[in-house]
Amino acid sequence: MSVVACECAATMSSDKMAARKGRLRQRYDNDHRLVAGCVPYRVKKDDEGNPCSSPAGDDDAAQVEVLMISTPNRMDMVFPKGGWEDDEDVYQAACREALEEAGVKGIIDSSALGHWVFKSKSSQTSNSPRGACKGYIFAMEVTEELESWPEQATHNRRWVSAAEAYQLCRYDWMREALTALLERLSVIEPVATAGAAAQELTDQAGMYMMLQATSDGAVALC
Numbered sequence: 286m287s288v289v290a291c292e293c294a295a296t297m298s299s300d301k302m303a304a305r306k307g308r309l310r311q312r313y314d315n316d317h318r319l320v321a322g323c324v325p326y327r328v329k330k331d332d333e334g335n336p337c338s339s340p341a342g343d344d345d346a347a348q349v350e351v352l353m354i355s356t357p358n359r360m361d362m363v364f365p366k367g368g369w370e371d372d373e374d375v376y377q378a379a380c381r382e383a384l385e386e387a388g389v390k391g392i393i394d395s396s397a398l399g400h401w402v403f404k405s406k407s408s409q410t411s412n413s414p415r416g417a418c419k420g421y422i423f424a425m426e427v428t429e430e431l432e433s434w435p436e437q438a439t440h441n442r443r444w445v446s447a448a449e450a451y452q453l454c455r456y457d458w459m460r461e462a463l464t465a466l467l468e469r470l471s472v473i474e475p476v477a478t479a480g481a482a483a484q485e486l487t488d489q490a491g492m493y494m495m496l497q498a499t500s501d502g503a504v505a506l507c
Contacts, residue, residue: 287395288426289376304385304435310370317402320420321378322366324398324466325352325389325427327444349472350444351463352427353453354387357439362453364462365440366420379423387442388434391427398422398465401458422462424469447472 312319329348353362365386369378376393383389403418445453447467454460467473 289393289395305368305370305381308368310372312369312371314419317417317419319369319375320366320403320418321369321375321382321423322364322420323379323383323393323423323425324364324462325383325387325391325425326350326466326470327352327427328470349447349467349470351447351450351466352387352389352442352444353450354440354442361455362443362445363455364422364459366422369421375421376423379421379425383425384431385435386440388431388437389425389427389442390429390431391425394424394426394469398424398462398469399458401461403458420458422458424466 308318327350329350351364354365355361356363365382367378367382367386369375373381376395379393380390383391400419400421403420447463450463451460454463464473468475
C-alpha cells in the first residue's frame with residue numbers, strides 16, 4: 286500500500302485556518318468540476334498499538350470504524366469531500382477537506398478507492414455533463430482528531446461501524462467506496478463481478494451478503 290502524508294494547508298492548526306470559500310481556484314476537466322474526498326477510518330488497536338484480533342466467529346469488519354459527517358440542512362451522513370483547487374494536488378485537496386469538514390488529519394493511501402461523477406443540485410434533471418462533478422475518493426487512516434475545526438458549526442462528525450455506515454450511505458458511490466476500503470483492508474473478499482451490487486453487512490450475524498442495490502432516486506450533490 287502506497288501512502289501519502291498530508292503535507293498541505295490542512296496541517297495548520299484549525300485556529301489559524303478558515304475553510305476555503307468560492308471557486309476562483311477550482312479545477313475542471315472539460316465540463317466537470319473536480320472534487321476530492323476520503324473515507325476516514327480507524328482500526329481498533331490493543332494497548333500495544335497492534336490491531337485487535339477478532340474473537341473466534343466475529344467479523345474482522347467489526348474492528349474497522351469509519352468517520353461520517355452531517356450535512357447542512359439535510360439528514361444525510363456523508364464522507365468529507367469538496368473542490369480540488371489549482372494550488373494543490375489531489376491528495377492535499379482530500380486532506381484539506383477532511384480537516385475543514387471533519388476535523389481530522391491522517392495518512393492517505395495514494396491509490397484512489399475510485400472516482401465517481403456527481404450531479405450538482407442545479408443539474409439533477411439534466412443529462413448534460415455541464416454542472417456535474419468528477420470526484421476522486423481516497424482511504425485515510427486517521428491519526429489525529431482536532432477538538433475544533435473550520436466547519437464545525439455545520440458539520441458534526443460521528444464514528445460508526447462498517448455495518449452502520451452501509452445503512453447510513455445514501456448514495457451508491459458511498460457504498461462502493463466503503464466496499465473498496467474494506468476490500469483493501471482485507472476484511473472482505475473482493476467483489477468478483479464488476480457490475481455486482483455493493484456488498485452490505487448484516488447487523489448481527491456479522492456475515493456479508495450480496496444484495497441487489499435499490500435506488501431511491503437520490504442524486505449525490507457536489
